[in-house]
Amino acid sequence: MDVAERPTVLLATEGSYPYKGGGVSTWAQMLCEELNGQIDFIIFALSNSSQDKIRYNLPSNIKAVYNIPLWVTEDTVVYYNAEPPFSYYLKRKLRTTRNDIDNLFRPIFKDFIECLKDPVTKSVESGQVIYGLWKYFQYYDYKMTLSHISTWDHFKQFLFEYTDKTITSSSTETPHLLDMTYGMRWLYHFMMPIVASIPQINLSMSTLAGFPVIPSIVAKFEYGIPYMVIDHGVFIRERLINISNTNFSYSAKKILLDMATLITGTAYHYADRILPVSGFNKNWEITFGAEANKIEVIPNGVDTQYFVPGPKPKELNNTKTVVAVSHIFPLKDIETMIKVCEIVSGKIHDVQFIVYGSLDIDPDYTRKCQALIKRLHIEENFKLAGYHANPRETYNEGDIYLMTSISEGVPYTLLEAMSCGKPVVATDVGGISEILKDNGILCKPRDPNNIAEAVLLLLVDDAMRNEMSVNSRANVIKEFSKEHFVQHYKNIFQELLQKKTQKDKIKITLPSVNYLLRHINEQH
């Protein structure tokens, strides 16, 4: 594949750009817009549904958006790309026979299962298996193969062997038939990107070290195209938290987490560069297989020309005001913020805490917060103001900006507030300390007294607040501006585009995959 004059980058996302808002989408839109005219993009968007609507005005350098809906049951592949007619995929169905499934697919699937049994150490084999499966599904039907009886029997046997035999049958850890059924169906859904054909690209990148990285791994094997993983959060850490927190059975959780561990390790192993948005992510990345020398922190950037200091609204001019921009859900720990408000209002009676953000993300939690505000009798001081379309205005309503999250990456809202010259009080979690440095006050999470003390200090001490305001903005301009962020990526793109890479398919050692490749060369 020749490097075109204007290189094309495949950008793979999951649950975000261009269908959903949020930090990753803001990042992606900014990157694509700023590189318009220099780099073209093709978006591979893993989504929930084939009905998702594009939420952004896409810049002209986005040449295509492939929607890969993971949770549609029937022939999802037809949604990926409008180009091939359905008959193209119908041919794959007609071509798929039990013989092919047994002889070509099953040995690779067996290797995949072996990788899943030991997800931490099997990254090398896993990459080869992913490539082998991709190659297979370019010729044979995905659904027919994965729902075939021999695939099912093999998966069932695997799950049986995978169970700790010392566990008694009454234990919660024993897999039940439902775990097997769901396990195999989940595999079917999560691996869907493996059916997508790879367009002509020069470089690829994934916004997380999870399933969206599959096309990048494949492109590396097939065409020797380098790829990078951008860790906004840490996929595996989020999966560990979210899956553990579900009501699924132990076995179901184990299957899902082992799948996630395997794909993360594989993503890191084959990646040319791993680019977390904060140093906080590094430990997790290294623990799950990333080589330290591939990691480089590139923090998010904001538009410092847009997010500028502005006057407070007249009605708040004589009121000490604390602003937060955050959806209302538990990780943002709004309950602690409410308790902070109670303490602060004891000293500054007319203080205003205003939280802008959707109230609909977790309605139960929102109700809990509303009840707490009522119980503490601070309805006059604490406002859940709902979503606001213009965040710049909201930041400038406050004297200070407050963040009480118990878990964070590198939040855009914090950078935007700082760009607007707002002094910040924030909990010291995730990458927040890397942004704030000495230009705000860091507090212990879930500690209302500690946070309230910091808020009071800043609200009362005008000199300190003014100094922090100036320094905050200066710091963002220096290190977290859009220009700074884009330049950083441009440098890495340039470096990787010039990198001479081998096609990893020549290094395949698994007999199952080599047999498939030989078969395909001979037959097709």
Add this chain to the structure above:
Amino acid sequence: MNNIEFATIKKDDSKIDTLAQHIHGLIGNPVSVWAVAATIESIGIREKDVLQDFGYKSLYDLASEIYRILKNEKYRTSVIENNDSDFNESVLLDNIISFLKYYGLGLLVTIPLLSQIASLFIFDYSLWAWIHLNKAQATMIAIGVISSFIITGGFVQVIGREINRYIGMGDYGLAKKLTRQILLIGGITIICSQSCFYFLNMLFYFYPINMVTLSVIYGCLIGFMILLSSVLYTLEQIKSITIAVIIGTGLVVTGIKLMHLNMYIAQWMGLGATDLILVFYMRSYFSKMTHSNPKDTADILPQIEVIYYRNYRYFLYGILYFSFIFMDRIIAWSTGKPPTSFIIWFNTPYELGMDWALLGLIATVGVLEYDIHLFSERIQYFQKRATYDQIPKFNAYFMKLYKHQVLILIGMNIISVMAAYYAIHSLKPYGNEYPLIKDFFASPITSNVFWLASLGYIFFSIGLLHTLYCFTLARPGYVVFSLLISLISNFSIGFIMSRLISPEYAITGLVTGSVVFALLTGWYITKSFHRMDYFYFSAY
């Protein structure tokens, strides 16, 4: 994980226990130390806090300790007990209330039909029938009715599936959009098919033009009614269908009795009004649901080929189903001594026998509703409980359930047939007072057809039970194949017997076809139920 290094700061066991309980409350039995570590971090405990707050050197060490605690028996109590005796429990009518509920729900579907029978008895009229129709009128209306069922059969299946698909996704907007498209195609197909019949008749002159005109108008109006009713039925709006049918019937009676309209005009008015009311209900429902369930989605339907591909087997099933149901009538009505006046000529005793037998079949529809509910409920229940080594028992359980369901169905069928027989037969003594009753029992053909048709319908209902299993397990292909073979058997045997012996022996085709249908689908079901674990997994 085993070499936890303890820091010099003293550990606070009560804090650790509290944390362990908190983590257990969040994630239950942890899958790994990393799952515990990530969860601890997510609740705001940082690496830098663990030494001071808990006395451990690192967050991983703290997580290891919590993991060890949570793996103690205290926290690993069983949630699901696996008891082999579960698989041995009786499934024969184990839940009478549930049976009555679903049987009742199944019978609800027949309410609009029952309203027509009631109207016929009370007023002599219904939406498209009249007790005193002559043979020519009956023939043309019957052709209109039969053709409308066969033409719309495929669309009805597609409507049911597609509306359920999008409503299941909570997307009423797309359900509405696709419904409109299917109705449009269905409506055009009805008009085109009826027009074809009309023009073919002009070429070959099967019937006088005015007779065909009657048939075509009835066929179109009834076809539209079937299509629209199927939408409301899928939307579980049986009440709306019943109201529309009752108002339409009321208009027929009013037109004839009060306005002294010609019967055809009155019935077309009634059918037209029913269609319009159904449209009104359908639009109101969608309008209400799209407003109360707004979705900010792209509103894109899949490529039309995809919609065809995922529905074509169900579409074929719908057509074959009604072709099968009416095949014997067409065969019986197209022969006789002396030969029939036209290519198809209404045979009253035969039709009365078929209608009589239909009463028995209708009474068993509710059993199918219960059977499929029980099957779905049990499969979910046992999926959660069966462990790997219990899979053979899981499969055996469903074989047993299947056999019991067939037995219940046969039992209910026999009861229904006997009830239908004695209910109608009890009217016989009133024959002298009511000529209509006397006419009903005038020909021995009627009762012969009744018995044979009832026998056929017993087998057919078993085939329908198999069909419902296959559809629930997303395997329509074999049903279509079986129904096609059954239709061919129905036609072949019915044709030969009716021509060799007597027209009413066309009913032997229905019996043979039904037996073939029950056996072919039964073979597939038996095969599937022996591997129920696989068939359920792959039903997505």
